Amino acid sequence: MAWEVVKRSLGHYDRNPFIEGLSQLLTEEVAFDLARRYHIGTTQNGGTIFWQVDERQVVRTGKIIHYDVETLKRIKRGANGNDVVPQWAHSKIGQAGFNLRQCLFGQHLLASPDNLPVAIVEAEKTAVLCSVFLPAYRWLATGGCGAPQLKDAEVLTALNSCGKVLLFPDTGATDKWVAYAKEMRKAGVRVQVRDDLEAPNLARPPNWDLADEFLAFAPTTMLTTGPVRWALTEPDGYPIFWDYPPIQSF
Numbered sequence: 225m226a227w228e229v230v231k232r233s234l235g236h237y238d239r240n241p242f243i244e245g246l247s248q249l250l251t252e253e254v255a256f257d258l259a260r261r262y263h264i265g266t267t268q269n270g271g272t273i274f275w276q277v278d279e280r281q282v283v284r285t286g287k288i289i290h291y292d293v294e295t296l297k298r299i300k301r302g303a304n305g306n307d308v309v310p311q312w313a314h315s316k317i318g319q320a321g322f323n324l325r326q327c328l329f330g331q332h333l334l335a336s337p338d339n340l341p342v343a344i345v346e347a348e349k350t351a352v353l354c355s356v357f358l359p360a361y362r363w364l365a366t367g368g369c370g371a372p373q374l375k376d377a378e379v380l381t382a383l384n385s386c387g388k389v390l391l392f393p394d395t396g397a398t399d400k401w402v403a404y405a406k407e408m409r410k411a412g413v414r415v416q417v418r419d420d421l422e423a424p425n426l427a428r429p430p431n432w433d434l435a436d437e438f439l440a441f442a443p444t445t446m447l448t449t450g451p452v453r454w455a456l457t458e459p460d461g462y463p464i465f466w467d468y469p470p471i472q473s474f
Contacts, residue, residue, distance in 0.1 A: 225283040225284070225313070226283070227283060229283075229317065230265060230275050233266055233267070234259070234263070234264075234266075237256065237259060237266060239254070239270045239373070240266040240270060240272055241270060241272070241290070241291045241292065241293035242289075242291040242293075242296065242349070243266075243405060244293045245292075245293045245295075245296040246258060246259075246296075246352070248452070248453050249439075249455040250356060250454075250455060250468070251286075254465050254471070257468075257471045258352050258355065258356070259450075260349075261355075263275040263288065263332070266361060266454055267288055271311075273288050273313055274287045274288075274348040274365075276326055276328070276329055276331070277327070277332040278327040278331045278332060278378075279331055279332055280335075284324075284326055284381070285312055285314050285326065286314075287311070287367055288312070289386065290308055290397060296435075296439065301385075312324070316328060325376070325378075326372060326374045326376070327376075327377060327378070327379055327382075328364040328365065329348045329351060329364060329365040329366075330348075330351050330363060330364040330365060331364060331382065333363075333364065334361045334382050334386050336362065338362070338388075339387070340362045341360075341362070341389070342361065342362050342364060342383065342386050342388070342389045342390070343358070343361035343363050343366065343391075343392060344364045344366060344389065344391050344392065345364075345365050345392045345393075346350075346366055346368055346371070346393065346397070346433060347365055347367070347394075347435065350365060350435040351365035353434070353438055354392075354435070354438075356455075356465070356468060357438050357464060358434075358467075361390070363468070369393070369394065369400065374408060377411075380412075380413055383408070383413045384411065384412045384416075387414065388414050389408075389413055389414060389416070390417075390418055391404070391415060392415065392420075392421075392433070392434055394421075394433045395421050395422055395428050395429065395430055395431060395432040395464050396430040396431060401417050421434070421437065439455065441455065441458055441459055441461065442454065442455045442456065
């Protein structure tokens with residue numbers, strides 16, 4: 225896909241509930257910086273576009289998801305009662321003869337010079353949030369449990385060149401991702417699967433992920449200017465955005 229399409233979608237965050245929700249949790253400055261870093265766009269009707277850009281800066285496609293601004297949960301049913309499902313950007317714009325070959329969301333970060341280890345989750349939202357809570361990794365996402373990218377030769381080659389890779393599946397998907405990791409090792413990827421959320425003492429429900437874990441620490445606090453809902457480092461902790469590195473102007 226052409227970069228011009230991506231550029232036209234960037235911004236317009238006043239009508240993007242995902243970025244608005246991040247602004248409430250992390251401040252607008254941090255939310256806009258995350259949108260820039262991850263190439264997050266906006267559709268005309270308020271959908272969030274998670275563009276898939278590889279390490280060579282080639283735009284593969286984008287996935288469109290609609291979010292609730294308060295919960296940052298995906299909207300699954302519209303006001304008319306119809307199902308709301310994710311859509312592909314290339315299908316939405318009617319690009320004829322398009323050959324879909326996905327890469328990981330955030331894969332462009334593999335070209336960054338910081339050389340941080342890579343961590344991969346299922347949801348794009350989770351990768352974005354984890355980049356704030358656990359900044360010692362480059363956070364990428366498959367976009368779902370099926371994770372076809374983890375079987376793609378080009379993706380595996382890219383991962384093979386970046387050192388340590390950690391997989392963080394949602395609860396209930398660990399066995400499947402352990403099988404993925406086994407095949408990835410055959411391609412030379414140094415990969416480990418983290419099953420922290422499966423610990424019996426946590427008793428997390430199915431499909432629980434790191435974003436769910438972190439957003440559990442986002443109580444509403446009353447200030448003199450009104451209520452705020454900041455994401456905290458831990459229960460009774462401090463706002464996580466206090467640890468966010470200085471933002472450069474571009």
